[in-house]
Structures are given as structure tokens and as C-alpha cells.
Amino acid sequence: MARQHMEGDARGELADFGLGPYVHGTPSHRFPVYTRGNAGEVYPQPVFPLTSAMAKAFAGDSTGDFLRSTGMLTDAECDEDADVFMGVFGGYAYINLSVTRVVAIRTPGMSLDDADAPFLGAEALAPEHVADRRDRNWSATVRGLRYGWRVLASPDLPALDDAAAEIATWRAGLTPIGEASDDELFDETAQMLPMISRIFALHLSITGGTGIGLDALRRTAGRHGEDLMVLLGGLGDVDSAVPSDALWDLGRLVRGDPGLTAHFDEGLDGLETRLLGDAAAADFLAAFNGFLARHGARGPNEWEMGCDVWGTKPALPLALVDRMRHADDDHSPGVRGARRATDREDAVAAARRRVRRHERWLFDRGLRCTVVRTRGRERCKTILVEAIHEGRLRLRELGRRLAERHPGVAHDDLFFVTLDEAPTYRARPEAFVDVVSARRAIRNQLEALEPPFSFTGRLPPTDTWRRRADATTAEALAPGTILTGTGGSPGVARGRARVVTDPSDPGDLGPGDVLVAPLTDPSWTPLFVPVEAVVVDVGGQMSHAVIVSRELGLPCVVAATGATTAILDGTLIEVDGAAGTIRILGDG
Numbered sequence: 001m002a003r004q005h006m007e008g009d010a011r012g013e014l015a016d017f018g019l020g021p022y023v024h025g026t027p028s029h030r031f032p033v034y035t036r037g038n039a040g041e042v043y044p045q046p047v048f049p050l051t052s053a054m055a056k057a058f059a060g061d062s063t064g065d066f067l068r069s070t071g072m073l074t075d076a077e078c079d080e081d082a083d084v085f086m087g088v089f090g091g092y093a094y095i096n097l098s099v100t101r102v103v104a105i106r107t108p109g110m111s112l113d114d115a116d117a118p119f120l121g122a123e124a125l126a127p128e129h130v131a132d133r134r135d136r137n138w139s140a141t142v143r144g145l146r147y148g149w150r151v152l153a154s155p156d157l158p159a160l161d162d163a164a165a166e167i168a169t170w171r172a173g174l175t176p177i178g179e180a181s182d183d184e185l186f187d188e189t190a191q192m193l194p195m196i197s198r199i200f201a202l203h204l205s206i207t208g209g210t211g212i213g214l215d216a217l218r219r220t221a222g223r224h225g226e227d228l229m230v231l232l233g234g235l236g237d238v239d240s241a242v243p244s245d246a247l248w249d250l251g252r253l254v255r256g257d258p259g260l261t262a263h264f265d266e267g268l269d270g271l272e273t274r275l276l277g278d279a280a281a282a283d284f285l286a287a288f289n290g291f292l293a294r295h296g297a298r299g300p301n302e303w304e305m306g307c308d309v310w311g312t313k314p315a316l317p318l319a320l321v322d323r324m325r326h327a328d329d330d331h332s333p334g335v336r337g338a339r340r341a342t343d344r345e346d347a348v349a350a351a352r353r354r355v356r357r358h359e360r361w362l363f364d365r366g367l368r369c370t371v372v373r374t375r376g377r378e379r380c381k382t383i384l385v386e387a388i389h390e391g392r393l394r395l396r397e398l399g400r401r402l403a404e405r406h407p408g409v410a411h412d413d414l415f416f417v418t419l420d421e422a423p424t425y426r427a428r429p430e431a432f433v434d435v436v437s438a439r440r441a442i443r444n445q446l447e448a449l450e451p452p453f454s455f456t457g458r459l460p461p462t463d464t465w466r467r468r469a470d471a472t473t474a475e476a477l478a479p480g481t482i483l484t485g486t487g488g489s490p491g492v493a494r495g496r497a498r499v500v501t502d503p504s505d506p507g508d509l510g511p512g513d514v515l516v517a518p519l520t521d522p523s524w525t526p527l528f529v530p531v532e533a534v535v536v537d538v539g540g541q542m543s544h545a546v547i548v549s550r551e552l553g554l555p556c557v558v559a560a561t562g563a564t565t566a567i568l569d570g571t572l573i574e575v576d577g578a579a580g581t582i583r584i585l586g587d588g
Contacts, residue, residue, distance in 0.1 A: 050414060203384060221351045221363055486559040511530055
């Protein structure tokens with residue numbers, strides 16, 4: 001196939017990779033290995049052509065800008081004409097694994113595993129790194145070390161405060177959606193993307209700084225066998241955990257009200273309609289609307305403007321409230337978090353005593369760096385998705401207007417056109433009915449497939465991808481069988497395995513259960529509140545699953561490859577979050 005056809009361009013030309021024309025990027029020659037690790041958490045579904053094209057055209061290369069700022073990569077390495085650091089291949093988002101490995105090679109005393117573990121997870125599924133003579137670059141090493149020392153020396157994140165203020169000012173100046181013209185709806189969305197890109201570079205900087213702090217802890221406390229994750233639990237003021245507190249309060253309202261309980265007991269289908277038709281539910285609805293006003297930007301696929309989130313599909317958070325209401329008071333996030341905070345203070349004091357005296361300054365800086373940037377990373381993520389939500393609401397309104405004016409056009413058809421096509425589509429959307437239908441069918445096919453967790457150089461053909469519906473569950477594992485992943489949050493808990501593949505359909509998940517999930521983005525984490533422990537197929541030690549589990553004091557094991565297919569739903573299991581193991585105990 002011709003090179004230009006496969007690679008597309010910055011304005012969102014589509015490529016045929018086996019199913020028909022859809023979003024497909026250009027992989028790097030210098031850094032050939034890509035992974036869904038981490039990318040799968042924030043982009044679990046295929047991206048839409050319009051939002052992908054808008055990001056490429058207006059947002060720039062925020063990851064390249066960040067890596068340049070560290071000095072760890074050269075300009076030549078950053079300027080390759082490809083989707084070097086992250087890209088969309090076969091409709092799915094990937095991040096570059098080779099880059100993080102080269103940075104590890106250029107960092108004295110850091111192994112490839114040390115680089116992979118905090119943020120990616122399950123890299124055992126990825127190919128081994130193939131050494132290249134260009135991997136070692138002493139000038140880059142010196143620049144990177146200088147950057148690292150500056151990060152460790154910084155006690156706070158003033159740039160994050162500036163970013164939050166910038167987004168708040170921008171949001172306040174937006175034209176109200178109901179008053180905006182079609183052009184304003186589209187243009188204000190496009191105009192926000194350069195700002196999003198700059199702040200996303202800051203997000204990457206904060207994330208990278210967390211890794212620098214963890215490395216300092218590993219070189220000090222880790223040398224004495226300390227479980228570093230114990231030192232990072234119960235931090236408080238972690239944005240990704242805040243919605244769980246609000247959902248807990250809503251669950252308590254339902255639990256304490258027989259009328260509300262009756263509505264929820266009837267099932268989730270039609271629940272919102274029943275609540276709206278009941279005058280006695282007015283207080284709950286007021287509280288729920290307050291929750292949506294504050295946290296409506298969160299949800300599955302919250303980085304993708306074409307997808308629903310809590311604010312656009314209230315049935316999603318209502319399903320979470322339904323699970324919350326079954327938990328007893330001792331599962332309260334506040335109660336659990338307070339216990340973990342006390343445990344953390346004791347663990348930090350003990351670890352500091354065991355660290356060599358001449359290394360305590362490095363331990364202190366590493367701990368401060370990790371704590372400040374763990375909180376900062378989650379806060380930065382929150383302000384970014386809130387800004388993205390403003391774009392989502394504007395594009396959805398534009399799509400609704402076009403559908404209203406043009407019979408036969410669906411409200412979300414807009415998301416299936418490219419940036420070049422958008423002006424013509426807005427003038428005559430009915431002319432794109434067949435094109436949109438074909439692309440929608442391709443996206444539906446992609447959504448039914450499991451993309452490769454990693455690939456080298458070229459994405460494998462789609463006819464080799466596993467169909468999600470064909471996933472087979474193995475026979476029951478014998479009691480005593482141990483599955484191994486990565487310890488994310490310490491503690492030991494037993495419970496029935498509840499395998500959940502969709503956060504909007506958690507089944508009867510509740511107290512006494514262990515949540516077993518393929519991945520977890522922020523929309524999953526409220527499901528942690530009613531359970532006893534969490535097991536995730538993929539994920540690193542600083543993933544959403546781990547951070548929230550530590551805040552709640554839940555044992556958590558991530559990178560437990562294949563757990564959702566190896567563990568039968570209902571099996572009694574024991575999770576050891578420090579050892580990173582899951583022991584099969586028998587039938588639940």
C-alpha cells in the first residue's frame with residue numbers, strides 16, 4: 001500500500017489498515033515499540049476521526065515539547081516525521097515504550113523494569129528492548145541529571161496553579177452554549193486545543209517528576225526492602241478519589257430512604273425517569289444534579305470529546321450509586337482514608353529511621369517530590385478533562401443542531417468527519433450520510449476487537465486481533481494456584497471474585513467481593529468503595545487503580561495479566577497487595 005495512503009497527514013486524512021479508511025498514524029523508525037499500557041486507561045475505545053484530526057492540527061506535539069525540556073532526548077529524535085511519542089494506530093491510542101526505555105538507559109542506576117513499573121504495567125506482554133548504539137548519549141544523561149535535581153529541589157508546583165487559573169479564565173469567557181452560533185461552537189473548541197496541549201505538557205512533566213521522586217525513594221528506602229507503596233497511601237487531596245466521596249454520600253441518601261431504595265431495587269432500566277416522576281425524590285435529584293455540575297466531566301473515555309461521560313449520560317453515575325448503597329458504613333472513603341493516612345505516617349517515620357543518615361535528605365526530597373506530584377498529576381488531569389468537556393458540550397450541541405435541521409442526520413455524525421471535511425459537512429451533512437455510515441461501521445468493528453497490547457514497527461493486521469466476544473474463560477483454577485502481578489497497594493483481603501468488564505454494568509458487585517477488571521480509568525474507581533480488594537489485568541504502580549486503592553486502604557494488584565479470563569466469576573480468592581499475588585482459594 002502506498003506510503004502516503006497509510007500515513008495520512010496532520011489534518012486527519014484516513015488510512016485503510018484492513019477494515020476501510022479510518023484513523024491510522026505513522027510509527028517511528030527510531031523508537032519502534034508501542035504499547036496500550038496507560039493509553040488503554042484513558043482511551044479504552046477507538047478514537048473519532050474529527051477529534052483526532054483537531055488534536056493533530058491544533059494541539060501540536062506536547063510530549064515532544066516535554067521531552068525536549070528534560071534534555072533526555074535530542075532534537076533530532078524528537079523531530080522524526082512520525083507519531084513518535086504517542087499516536088493512533090488502527091483506531092486505538094498507543095504510547096511509545098521504546099522512548100521510556102531509552103530514557104531509562106540514559107539514567108544512571110535505572111533499569112528498564114524501574115522505568116516501566118510506575119506508569120505502564122504488564123510490560124511482560126511487550127517485546128524485549130533491542131539495543132541501538134544511539135541509546136546511550138552522555139550529553140543527554142548529563143542534561144537529564146540536571147533536570148532531575150531541579151525537580152527534586154522544587155517544593156511545589158506553581159505552574160499548575162497558573163494552568164488552573166488559565167483554564168478557569170478561559171471557561172469564564174466562553175460564549176454560553178445556548179447563545180453561541182454554529183461557528184462559535186466549533187471555533188471555541190478548536191481554539192482551546194493549543195492551551196490543552198501546553199497544559200498536557202505540564203501534566204507529563206508532573207508525571208515524570210513523580211517517577212523521579214520514586215527513583216529517589218527506591219535508591220534510599222527501597223534499598224532496605226521498604227514497600228514504597230505503603231509510604232504513598234492516604235495522601236488526601238487526590239482529585240481522582242474525590243468523586244467517590246460524593247457518590248458515597250449519594251449512596252447513603254438512597255440507603256436511608258425507603259422510597260429511593262424502592263426505585264433502585266426496581267433496577268437501573270428507567271431509574272432516572274422514575275426518580276424524575278417522584279416528587280419525594282427532589283432532594284436526592286438536587287444532590288445528584290450538584291454532583292453532575294461538579295464531576296460531570298468525568299467518566300469512561302473522558303479524554304475523547306466524542307464519547308459520553310457522567311454529565312452527558314447520568315445513567316453511568318447512577319449505576320455507581322446503586323453499588324455504593326449496599327456498602328456498610330465501615331466502607332466509607334473517609335473512614336478508610338483516615339486509617340490509611342495514620343498507617344502512612346507510621347510507615348514513613350519507620351522508613352526514615354532505617355535509611356542511612358547521609359541519605360535521609362534524598363529520602364525526604366524523594367518523598368516530598370512523589371507526594372506533591374502524585375496529587376498534582378491527578379489535579380492536572382482533572383482540569384484538563386474539565387476543559388475537554390467544554391469542547392465536548394459544544395461539539396455535541398453543534399451536532400444536535402445539524403441533526404435537527406437535516407432529516408436523516410444523527411447528532412453524533414459530526415465526529416466521524418475529518419477536519420478538512422468539516423466545513424462542507426456543516427453546510428450539507430446529508431451528503432455525508434454514506435461516508436459517516438461506513439466509518440461508523442468501521443468503528444463498531446474496531447470496538448468489537450481487542451487491539452494488540454503492543455507492537456513493533458508495524459501494527460499487526462486486524463484479522464489477527466482477538467474478538468472481545470470470543471474471549472474464553474479458562475476452567476476453574478485449582479485451589480492454591482497463585483497468579484502474580486505487581487503490588488500496588490498493600491494489605492491482604494479475601495473475597496469473591498467479581499469480573500467486571502464495563503463500569504456501567506457492575507452487576508451485583510458489593511461488600512465481600514474483589515473487583516477483577518481489565519483496566520481502570522477514573523470512571524471505575526468509585527466501584528472500589530464497596531469492595532474488599534482490586535485486581536487489574538494491566539496498569540502501573542502509579543495508575544488510577546493504585547492511587548485510589550491506596551487512598552481507600554484497599555489491597556490492589558495490577559499488571560495481573562489475563563486475570564479477567566483466568567479467574568472465574570464467584571471464585572473465592574485472596575489478594576496480597578504487597579506481594580502482588582492472587583491466590584485461588586476455591587468456589588465462592
